[in-house]
Amino acid sequence: MNTILTILIVVGAIILVGAAIFAVVKRDLILATVATSVISLILSIFYFILQAPDVALTEAAIGVALTTIIFIVTIRNTKRFEDD
Amino acid sequence: MSNLQILQITFYGAAILLIAIGLYAVVTKRNLIKIVLGLSIMDSGVNLLFITVGYISHKTAPIFSPSVMAKYKTIHAAAQAMVDPVPQALVLTAIVIGFGVTAVALALVVRLYRHHNTTNIDEIRNLKW
Amino acid sequence: MKKAIAIILLAFIAVELFVVFYKIPFGADRMNVARFYLENSPKKLGVANAVTAIVVNFRGFDTLGEVTVLFLASTALGSILFRRREIHTRLSHLRTSVEASVIVRIAGRFLVPLIILLGAYVFIHGHLTPGGGFQGGVIIATGFLFLLLAYRKFTIEHRTITFVESLAGITFAGIGLIGIFLGKTFLENFLPAGKLNDLLSGGIIPLIYIAIGFKVAAELTGILDTVLSISIDVKQKEIESQTEKNE
């Protein structure tokens, strides 16, 4: 892989980890869920770069769309904010 | 450092950090939904690790499409230029299983909320351990 | 304090894992059985997509288990959430408190058939292009999700879902069993492999992937429908508590 792609991947990985930390720390669960869907999105791009188009498609469909939906429906029907 | 080394550190590091962050959420968080979120982050990390391990540099996706066949002529030559398909097949299975477990976990959260009117683990008696 | 201990412990685990994985060179070729899969999925099975060949044939047994997991998840969801059918039909208009905008509804009319067509395309071509039963099934389920969200009157007949789900599952397991009855092994290919990159190639593999596509679509639609009906249950509860107060 060439240098530009490498830099992009490193940036993507930093966003990935940042989104994961955001998802864990943020008290607003809806935003946390959105962060996990960002994780899935970046992962599916990574899978594409790593020559796994089948997995990329699956991750995009399940991780980005379906998991997020069921999380959001659950949160809407319970509590939106995490409290200590 | 060569590109490959940077990529190695990036991919392995990102995947293992995802697992660790997910584990952290599961172990320390008191909110049930946060815990399930942590589980799904953990799963994502493991999946990325699988795909990373299956990647072989300068090789293409394991699909013998007409364009690939036109480029390499024989099946043998094309097969030499492809990444490892097994981890991809395993991850397909793992993603679907992970989704099933997440759905069941969230259903349990909803039911716990109906009974206890809270999603905080501390306010639910038996869950402390 | 507890968090600090957790962070230190997890950092230790992470470092340990990283050290172990760093020993595994990135981008190196370490194929063993995978080499066989790559060579033989086009040669013996006539399947262009090697991942499909592994998922459906070489390791098809895993996939049977995987489909079962989804089936289990939808059954488990039903048994955990105790869907109440009669309430469901009576209060289905409560699913979305606000009706989706006109644009969404009109767009839906054109988009949803396209989405379903795309899903079908993906799983019919599973043995040729990236994607297959799972991806196609998920895409179709997304189409139904759109309908559920956009049209408040739209309800999915649960019987149809069960019917499609069961039929597709029986097809998958049944095709496997036919292999045994023909004196071969479970899930073994008994149809001619055909020519590589033809739509009609790959023997039983496209058939199984189509069955998986229908099954996954039905199961995920069922799961989404169950999950979305949670809100109906919750609203029902609110109404009950309000009427109690009024009395």
Place this chain on the structure above:
Amino acid sequence: MVATNHILVTPIYFIALPLFFAFLLPLLGKIYKSFIRIVPGLMFAYLAWMAVVLLLYVYKTGNPVIVKIAGWAPPIGIDLVFDQFTGFIATVIAILGFLVWMYSYLFKKVEFDNALKYFLLLMLIYAGSIGVVITGDLFNQFVFLEITGISAYALTAFYRGRDGAEAAFKYLLIGSFASTFVLLGILLIYTQLGTLNMADIARNIDKMDPTIKVIAFILLFTGFGIEAEMFPLNGWAPDAYSQSPGPIGAVFASMTSKAGLYALIRLSFTIFDFSSANELLFIMGILTLVFAEGIALRQEKIKRMLAYSSIGQIGLIMIAFSFNTYLGVFAGIFLMLNHALVKSLLFFSASFLAYNSPHKYIKDIQGFARYMPVTALMFGIGVFAIIGFPPFSGFWSKFYLLSAMAEKNFVILIILVLSVSLIELVYYFRVLHKLYFAEPTGEYQPHTPRWNAMLAMVLLALIIIAIGVYPDLVTGFIGKAAHAIMDKTTYINSVFSI
């Protein structure tokens, strides 16, 4: 003939038929409602018969039955191995599956929708447990472990009571940890050897990098240990046992925990070649045993007590296997058989005792023996069998365990096992005393077992007594099973000879 591919009798049916009928059951229910109870029963009966036929065949010819799937020989394809050891455990699970079905045939809370789900989940947990035992592929084992796990979560939360969901969530959390660990372990092995077939891994295990090998072993050991209810990751077990419907306690004790134990044993005996694996098994076994029996002594609720006692038995089995001698492994397999049979009987009878006591406390069952003499008698037989009195099967399992220890001159261990038996005696007899000798607190109209549950319990009790009186019924099979699990080369050779 190493590989049979008979149309009527093949190990593939243990998995294919339950899955096929699980998919079919919702449709069958539409045709005729009682099908949802009858069809699983016919299937369980058929599979139990088939298991016995296969086991006899394997026993007589000495050749394991190995089937390949999708026509690819291992390590390319997935294979199912029905040898003397896996076959024995699969047969035990198959027979108990049939008895559990019989017990729950007229299960009280069964209305149509619930009955459908109950029998579906029962079939799938059965298929998952047998799949874990007979599969020859590591990743396939993971998939079956997941099937077992998810059906177990759903069964734990089956009742509407408030605690079921809690127990299930707890179970799900720990179960997800287990699956993550197992996946990571499988990944590490795959990166080194490029294969997922157990025999292939075992053959090439020397080629692994030593550090990676250790880490992979630890990850897999922890993951399977969680499923086998090993200390300290078994906090979920008592909750799951006590919250699930009555017969499911028996399913957990006889099927899921056996599947986890099997995976643990296969891992330590066949796949990896660490000599220290036995020590690890030994230490974890001792910890599990002491911890569980200590807590069992203080339990107030009957099902929780049984659950902790069950964990204690798992500890004993691990200790027996850790000796790595013929006698030790023999005792371990005998203990597994005994545990599966006796714990099922105890859970079968105790669920009626617990059902009739309002808060499930032991003190509530005073004098129940008068109202339900047969159930009480069955419980009594179970208690005597698990502690190890003759003429019950438990006597022989403890006898062989002690002789295995004597052979190795482990005096302290013998004392430990005897004192654990004493502890068991104390807490079980406390229950028996309440059951038989305490005055009933008031007039009861107890819910007594129907004919089907009675028949299942009597059959189990008869099996336990038959083995106790005439242990040669099973010792032949167990002896061959012990040889099979200890002989790694034969396993590898037979897998690759098809």
